[in-house]
Amino acid sequence: MEHLSKVTSALKNLRETRLSHLRPASEFFNHHQLSRPTDLNQATSRISYNTRYFAGNYSILIAILSIYALLTNLWLLLAIAFLFGGFTAINRFAPEPTQVGNYLVTQKGLYTGLFVIGIPLLWFAAPMSTLFWIVGASAFCILFHACLLDPGVESEYSTVQDPV
Known part of the structure; x- marks a missing residue:
């Protein structure tokens, strides 16, 4: 019974920390915001913003790829x-x-x-090949999505701080 409470508290902690930052699927898969970046600077800027903004969604993506890798090996x-x-x-x-x-x-x-x-x-x-596959597939998917998804207007104000 003690183990069940530990698992429950760990899942609750995971939900409060990582999964509280989940963005809706309609926002994550918004094909209207897809565009090719004009240069490397814009691509880097998009990757920087989107990896922070969609961190919870990317965590779910990594978990899904990990489960897939285990089920196929x-x-x-x-x-x-x-x-x-x-x-x-x-x-x-x-x-x-x-x-x-x-x-x-x-x-x-x-x-x-x-x-x-x-x-x-x-x-x-061969657990190392599976680990490297997970890292490579996750990096590719995350960087591809973050690079192509144009941040919304709210990204322009993400660096502005509130006056005290």
């Missing part, structure tokens, strides 16, 4: 499930040493067996 999904499931099972069902025949099976021995099988399985699944 079944070996990696299997390796992660095996390692986390094994770790959880050892902690839950084998906290104390157990006698099996003439052998004494300890938690340390079980962890060693888990990692002797799990690490080569993880290595075979």
Whole structure:
């Protein structure tokens, strides 16, 4: 029950910090504001503004690409499930040493067996290529969207500070 409250508070914290800055889909996918930047300075300006303005939407995009990458790399999904499931099972069902025949099976021995099988399985699944794919695909999508989406009129006033 304690774990459920931790997860609930973590999700609430995520919603309050990152997801509170979500912009509506109609604004994020507004094709009327798409235009090619005239020069590198304008492209840099658009990227700078749009990455801050749509930060919540871009976080959702990265999460979706990550889930897609995991679902398309079944070996990696299997390796992660095996390692986390094994770790959880050892902690839950084998906290104390157990006698099996003439052998004494300890938690340390079980962890060693888990990692002797799990690490080569993880290595075979190529997690680094998946990570680099996520980084590359996210960077491409975010920079492409941020560069082509012309900021609205409110962007002109984003640097103006209120007089005190």
